[in-house]
Amino acid sequence: MGMQNKRILVVEDEAPIRDMLRFALERADFRISLAGDVPEARLRIAESRPDLILLDWMMPGVSGIEFTRELKTGPMTKDIPIIMVTARAEEEDTVRGLNVGCDDYISKPFSFPELTARIQAVLRRTLPGGEEEQLAVAGLQVDAASQRVTAKGEPVRLGPTEYRLLHFFVSHPERVYTREQVLDRVWGQNVYVEERTVDVHIRRLRKALAPHGYDAMIQTVRGTGYRFSEKV
Amino acid sequence: MGMQNKRILVVEDEAPIRDMLRFALERADFRISLAGDVPEARLRIAESRPDLILLDWMMPGVSGIEFTRELKTGPMTKDIPIIMVTARAEEEDTVRGLNVGCDDYISKPFSFPELTARIQAVLRRTLPGGEEEQLAVAGLQVDAASQRVTAKGEPVRLGPTEYRLLHFFVSHPERVYTREQVLDRVWGQNVYVEERTVDVHIRRLRKALAPHGYDAMIQTVRGTGYRFSEKV
DNA sequence: TGGAATATGTCAGCTGGATTACACCGCAAG
DNA sequence: CTTGCGGTGTAATCCAGCTGACATATTCCA
Numbered sequence: 001m002g003m004q005n006k007r008i009l010v011v012e013d014e015a016p017i018r019d020m021l022r023f024a025l026e027r028a029d030f031r032i033s034l035a036g037d038v039p040e041a042r043l044r045i046a047e048s049r050p051d052l053i054l055l056d057w058m059m060p061g062v063s064g065i066e067f068t069r070e071l072k073t074g075p076m077t078k079d080i081p082i083i084m085v086t087a088r089a090e091e092e093d094t095v096r097g098l099n100v101g102c103d104d105y106i107s108k109p110f111s112f113p114e115l116t117a118r119i120q121a122v123l124r125r126t127l128p129g130g131e132e133e134q135l136a137v138a139g140l141q142v143d144a145a146s147q148r149v150t151a152k153g154e155p156v157r158l159g160p161t162e163y164r165l166l167h168f169f170v171s172h173p174e175r176v177y178t179r180e181q182v183l184d185r186v187w188g189q190n191v192y193v194e195e196r197t198v199d200v201h202i203r204r205l206r207k208a209l210a211p212h213g214y215d216a217m218i219q220t221v222r223g224t225g226y227r228f229s230e231k232v
Numbered sequence: 233m234g235m236q237n238k239r240i241l242v243v244e245d246e247a248p249i250r251d252m253l254r255f256a257l258e259r260a261d262f263r264i265s266l267a268g269d270v271p272e273a274r275l276r277i278a279e280s281r282p283d284l285i286l287l288d289w290m291m292p293g294v295s296g297i298e299f300t301r302e303l304k305t306g307p308m309t310k311d312i313p314i315i316m317v318t319a320r321a322e323e324e325d326t327v328r329g330l331n332v333g334c335d336d337y338i339s340k341p342f343s344f345p346e347l348t349a350r351i352q353a354v355l356r357r358t359l360p361g362g363e364e365e366q367l368a369v370a371g372l373q374v375d376a377a378s379q380r381v382t383a384k385g386e387p388v389r390l391g392p393t394e395y396r397l398l399h400f401f402v403s404h405p406e407r408v409y410t411r412e413q414v415l416d417r418v419w420g421q422n423v424y425v426e427e428r429t430v431d432v433h434i435r436r437l438r439k440a441l442a443p444h445g446y447d448a449m450i451q452t453v454r455g456t457g458y459r460f461s462e463k464v
Numbered sequence: 465t466g467g468a469a470t471a472t473g474t475c476a477g478c479t480g481g482a483t484t485a486c487a488c489c490g491c492a493a494g
Numbered sequence: 495c496t497t498g499c500g501g502t503g504t505a506a507t508c509c510a511g512c513t514g515a516c517a518t519a520t521t522c523c524a
Contacts (some may be wrong), residue, residue, distance in 0.1 A: 086345075103357075105349040124412055125357065146406045146461065147453050155463065159482060160455040197484055199500065222492080222499070391471055429473055431511065454482080454510065 006123060007031045009050035011041045011067075012085070013059045021054065024112045030119075038062040045071075050080060052123060055102075057086040072101040081122045085110075135170045138230050140214050142170050151212035161186070162205045169218065169228035178225040202226060238355060239263045241282035243273045243299075244317070245291045253286065256344045262351070270299050277309060284355060287334070288317045304333040304420065313358045315350060317342075333420035367402045370462050372446050374402050383444035393418075394437045401450065401460035410457040434458060 008030045012018045015036070022032045033050060035041035038061055044050070053071070057064040064084055071077040081103040103122050106115060135142040139152045147163060149156040158166065168186050177185070179195040187193060206215040219227045240262045244250045247268070254264045265282060267273035270293055276282070285303070289296030296316060303309040314334040335354050338347060367374040371384045379395055381388040390398065400418050409417075411427040419425055438447040451459045 102353075104353055105346070107343065107346055124416055143406075145408065146459055147408045147456060148406075160453075161483070193483090194485060196486085196500090200484075200502085203501065220500070393472070425472095426474065428475080428511090432473075432513085435512070452511070 006051035007033065007048065008119070009033045009035060009041065009044055009053045011035045011038070011053060011059070012056040013037060014056075017056075024115070025119075028112075028116045028119075038067050041067070045077060045080075049076070051126075052119060053080055053082045054119075055082055055084050057084050068102055079126070081126050083118060083122060135167070137170055137173065137217070140170070140209075140212075140217070142167055151209070151214055154212060156208055156212065158208050159204070161201055162208060165201055165205055166209075169226075173228045173230065176221045176224050176227045182225065198226075237261065237263060238283040239265065239280065240351065241265045241267060241273065241276055241285045243267045243270070243285060243291070243296075244288040245269060246288075249288075253347075256347065257351075260344075260348045260351075269293055273299070277303075277312075281308070282312060284351060285312055285314045286317060286351075287314055290319060300334050311358075313354045315354060333423050335421055337422075367399070369402055369405065369449075372402070372441075372444075372449070374399055383441070383446055386444060388440055388444060390440050391436070393433055394440060397433055397437055398441075401458075405460045405462065408453045408456050408459045414457065430458075 411430040
């Protein structure tokens with residue numbers, strides 16, 4: 001299922017540790033992004049929202065506290081759980097960090113089983129689809145929390161795959177995707193299904209949206225793939 | 233802020249460690265009660281309800297596990313978060329294997345920053361809760377004080393687990409939860425139960441609600457989990 | 465205290481909706 | 495007109511969730 005491997009953003013200034021973490025976490029079946037400092041971390045988050053952030057507390061430049069506060073304040077990022085990584089005996093930072101809103105804490109040196117256990121525990125506590133992700137385009141509303149779609153208030157009945165497909169399109173509008181790209185993003189990377197299967201689900205999605213007049217937003221780009229667009 | 237000044241009950245048979253903990257935790261601005269064994273701990277709890285219990289699991293007499301179970305069963309004490317203190321990391325796994333409902337673990341030797349951090353984290357996530365409420369959705373009334381449920385006045389017969397399940401759903405409507413999340417929130421954080429068990433209790437809950445016509449509010453979201461919703 | 469009633473968790477087989485592949489059709493572009 | 499791409503209906507397959515039964519734990523009450 002495409003549900004698994006969560007994205008984890010590792011923010012750590014020391015390259016060797018970063019690589020070690022990447023290795024260990026990839027083995028534990030997570031998808032990893034890396035950032036060496038806070039500005040780079042901001043970039044990575046903007047690219048795609050991670051499900052969890054592993055944040056080294058002691059870094060040159062912007063401190064972990066400031067960055068945590070920044071993240072916990074931003075409406076898009078405030079629900080991303082943060083685990084802070086500190087060296088031992090930094091009591092001050094630890095207490096302050098937890099007050100700022102870190103979700104857990106782990107101190108170097110730590111064992112990988114412990115790290116993955118903490119990550120799993122934190123992920124288990126958080127809710128699917130982030131807290132209040134509310135996508136809406138021209139009266140078409142996709143509510144991630146309840147996994148429901150409404151068109152001008154009217155509920156739209158969708159199967160799981162159609163829901164994921166629509167969710168993907170609504171969050172990536174005005175851009176053409178090939179069938180292969182759609183399969184990658186909606187079905188998951190290591191799944192082999194016929195490309196034409198996308199057609200079938202596109203059709204079903206259009207069919208479900210048609211009574212509400214939204215089917216025209218799923219547009220065919222002949223020779224390439226599909227595009228979600230408000231414009232006709 | 234409000235996090236400090238919380239009452240912590242330390243249950244630990246070795247006096248030196250007890251004193252050390254008291255010193256460290258008082259410096260971290262907690263109010264501390266001490267108990268050298270389980271009977272004494274019962275007394276302290278009766279005196280005044282602590283906000284958190286730090287419990288050594290290797291003690292003469294009643295073991296930490298038994299005591300945890302006792303606390304988690306009692307209606308007055310079941311909401312007090314418990315952090316279990318174990319001698320070694322391996323024992324953590326042993327303890328974890330048993331179905332004890334404690335909220336976190338820490339293994340000796342630990343640093344004080346780590347201890348306070350864990351305490352903060354546990355308090356943070358268990359902070360909201362414990363109050364009695366009167367929940368009602370569309371004629372379905374859940375009375376927390378008496379643990380009774382009525383549907384349009386008619387009493388609904390529910391087992392304890394079904395009651396907690398319904399209470400959880402009614403207080404978190406319009407949102408999908410995975411089985412894992414339901415287990416975490418309804419059964420407790422470190423209780424290991426098969427995910428399929430959720431299905432069974434969902435079914436029992438639906439069965440109990442069916443005669444009153446409320447079973448449709450417990451909705452299956454295929455591929456994800458369940459949702460409680462007023463809407464069809 | 466002992467036995468009945470109730471509650472809980474696990475399992476395995478079942479079932480129907482969801483997913484997928486495939487074959488055929490229609491139409492747009494060149 | 496022809497070519498090939500995308501649309502559509504259908505049928506096979508699959509799998510998530512449903513269900514009933516059972517074993518065990520807990521509570522209740524005589």
